[in-house]
Amino acid sequence: MRRPAAFLNLIFSRRSIRRFRPGKIDAEVLKIILEAAQSAPYYYQAFCFILLEKPEIKREINESCGGDFIEKAGASIVVCLDLNRISGLLDRLGIVHVLKADTYPVESVLGVFESGLAVMNLIMAAEVMGYGTLILDCALYECERISEILKLPHGVIPLVIVCIGEKDENPPPRPRWPLESLFHVDGYRMLSDEESERFLENMDKAYSVEGYLKKYAGWAGSYREYLANRALLTREVRRAYESISAFLRRSGFRP
Ligand SMILES: Cc1cc2nc3c(=O)[nH]c(=O)nc-3n(C[C@H](O)[C@H](O)[C@H](O)COP(=O)(O)O)c2cc1C
Structure with a gap:
């Protein structure tokens, strides 16, 4: 079978990039990348993108996340689950809508899912335009702090940060399950x-x-030791997870 080489090559050659060359992403390029993200299949489009611009905000979020990716990248975007916008829209319909209930997880789960699809489109659009990307999970681990820094309203929950920039490394393929x-x-x-x-x-x-x-x-x-250490449910991890879960529930996320 003939494979459509160009796009598949792009998918197979994409890597997470952790070294970026200095320089901002051009506003036009960024717009195209975000429009590509928005073109992903959607359910409610219950997500939003927050570009980090001010140096002090970048610094504060960088401090919460560790590393220096956010300050070094050409653009850093916090991708949030946005139940706020959708809930406001449904309120206008004058109905008792699904987001009023505080028990059902369907919208939260599908909202996270569609956010992931948007992020993947964003990543591939950046890739095709010659840029590298990195997803950071600290948006969720530090959701309370990041919400505070960005003054996010109820229902807007940071999921990941995507850093975009000119690649300054060429990493090999990373291993996967067979x-x-x-x-x-x-x-x-x-x-x-x-x-x-x-x-x-x-x-x-x-x-x-x-x-x-x-x-x-x-x-x-070894990787086995690393994984065991990373996934270990210590008292500190338990405490941190309790606190993240409480914040998510308070913010309208239904687990
Ligand atoms: C939800 C999610 C969160 C991630 N968080 C981080 C992170 O905080 N820091 C990091 O260096 N890489 C992060 N990554 C990138 C993964 O480590 C990377 O995708 C994986 O090692 C495979 O490598 P590859 O993307 O080069 O194929 C994340 C990826 C995903 C999907």
Whole structure:
């Protein structure tokens, strides 16, 4: 079968970029990238994009996130779940609408899902225009602080920050699960112990070729140890997660 090479090559060659050359993203380019994000399939379009412009805001958010990606990138955009705009719109219809209920998670789940589709379009648009991108999860981990800095209203919940900029590195492909571990036909096949072991070994091998864990996470051990450390449910993690969950509930997110 003939594969449409140009777009597939773009998908397969995209990498998360963690070193950007200095320089701002041109406003015209940014507009095209955001319009591409908006062209993704949607449900309620329950998301919004907040461009970080003021140096003091960038600095404050950078401090919450760690690293210097936000200050170094050519543009940094906070992608939020926006139940505020949709709720306001539904209020105008004069009905008791679904966002009035504080129990049902459907809109929150689909809102996050469609935000993800928009982000992917944004990333690929940036890529095709020659820019690199990085998603940062600190928007969610630091949602309360970031909401405070940006003075976000009820219902607007930071999900991720996308940094865009000129690439100053050319990283190799990062490892993934083998397709057969996550592709099923007519049902679901449970993962075998051997598959899990092979996955951990392959991740470790592939990451060590790039020196990925050392370079980006300052981790000298194996991927297995890194994962165990990262996913460990300590008392501090429990406390932080309780606090994030409480903030999300207060903000109108329905888990
Ligand atoms: C929801 C999400 C959050 C992420 N958060 C971060 C982050 O905070 N910092 C970071 O360096 N990379 C982050 N990444 C990027 C992943 O680490 C990266 O996509 C993965 O290692 C695969 O590498 P690749 O994008 O180069 O293929 C995030 C990716 C996703 C999808």
